[in-house]
Amino acid sequence: MALTVVSGSGHTWRLTEQIGAGSEGIVYAVDDARPLVAKLVPAPRDPAAYRRRIARLVRQRREPRAVRLLSATPARVAWPLAGVRAGGLGAEGVDGYVMTDMRHAHQPFAHLLTPQVRQRLLSRATWATGLAAALSLARLLADLHAEGYVVGDLKPDNLWVDAYGRVGIADADSWQFTDGGEVFPGRMGSPGHTAPERIGTPAGTPPDRASDEFVLAVLIHQLLMCGLHPFAGHPASGGDYLSYDDNVLHRRCRLLDRASVVLPRSAPPVDLLPHRLTALFRAAFGGVRPTASAWARALSAEADPARLRTCRRGPLHVHTAERPWCPWCDLAERGADGYPAPAVRPLPDDSVPDPGVTKGPQAATDVKGRAGWQG
Structure with missing residues (x-):
């Protein structure tokens, strides 16, 4: 049976199928002419505080700091448009909000991270x-930080990407921000995408920009290294592999110490990365973390077409001009081609259109994580 939610102003929406779920909420499709979805949170820690948080975000949508974030096309943020309540899911109702459906112009971020999935759904993506x-x-x-927002739970499940590499973000209700002198703290964190200072801390430990910047570096590494997590690998000491977080806490990272971990031969080589980016990764994981703006400047320079080379053996084998030969061909010879030729079979109707290879930067990557809306 379809659910109905109502906003504070009395507007109603009919919810159809469930399209995602996470640790806090459930995401539903909305029966509306506009591309909308609704997130319902059945058991927030403090229901009144959660409703106040959503109300402040809805109001901020008309403030200059949010307007600047929401002015791009396609949408960069699935911002809360209206707080809603579903009365049929419990004696006191269930709170949530309606937001833009990122599926309208994007695919789940994780599609860019796995060669096999990318081959089918983002078939012209390159490095x-x-x-x-x-x-x-x-x-x-960088724009979110400039406007006073801290994401806190930055991870592939909350991110979206289109065929040209344009990224969007959802789950704004978990961000940390200040409104009218009141701090709305972030609490969430996810295994494998949490800064070391927040790993193992009590639930509710607030994030900050530096913790976002650590996870940003992790995600950039995954994007550029065909999905490889920078703290992947079995401990070279012979101990058991426990988790990415355990490796983070023990600084087991091949960029910091090649001898600290053992990786399979199918892993992309370290020298696939331009020297400028390698230096930023080492700072992010072992020194003073570069800001998002510093990353943007360096990545913009590396994305210049003059800094890129396309392999003669395959148009999807793009690499930095610093490397004298194609790293993807090397990996293909080991049976681990990071950018295989497009799938021959046609894609289903709900796939993203293939834009063709562009001269400028496009996007491809490899991360583990459930694809689609997360609650």
Whole structure:
């Protein structure tokens, strides 16, 4: 049976199928002429505080700081448009909000991270597409930080990307921000995408810009290294692999110490990365973390077509001009081509249109994570 939600002004929406779920909420499609979805949060820690948080975000949508974030096409943020309540899901009702449906112009970010999925759904993506997505993500985070927002739970499940590498973000209700002197803290964090200072801390430990910047570097690494997490690998000491977070806490990272982890031969080589970006990764994981703006400047320089080369053996084998030969051909010889030729079979009707190879940066990548809306 379809659910109905109502806003504070009395407007009603009919919800249809469930399209996503996460640790806090459930996302539903909305029966509306506009591309909308609704997120319902059945059991927030403090229902009154959650309703107040959503109300402030809805109001901020008309303020200059949010207007600047929402002015791009396609949408960069699935911003709360109206707070809603579903009365049929419990004695006191369930709170949530209506927002833009990012599926209208994007695909789940994780589609760019796995070669097999990317081959089917983003079939013309190259390493230049990964650069474009990394640049778009860095600029988006820099803009959010400039307007006083901290994402806190920055992860592939909350991100979206289109065929040109343009990135969008959802789950704004979990961000940390200040409104009228009141702080609305962020609490969320996800395994594999949490800064070391927040790993193992009590639930509710607030994030800050620096914690966002650590995770940004992780995501950029995944985009440029065909989905490889920078803290992937079995401990070289012979101990058991436990998790990305355990490796983070023990600084097991091949960029910091090649001898700290063991990776399969199918892993992209370190020298696939331009020297400028390698230096930023080492700072992000072992020193003073570069800001999102610093990442954006460096990625913009590397995305210049003059800095890119296309392999003669395949138009999808794009790499930095610093590398004298194609790293993707090397990997293909090992049976691990990061950018295989497009799938021959036609895609289903709901796939993203293939824009063709562009001269400028496009996007491709590889991360683990559930694809689609997360609650």
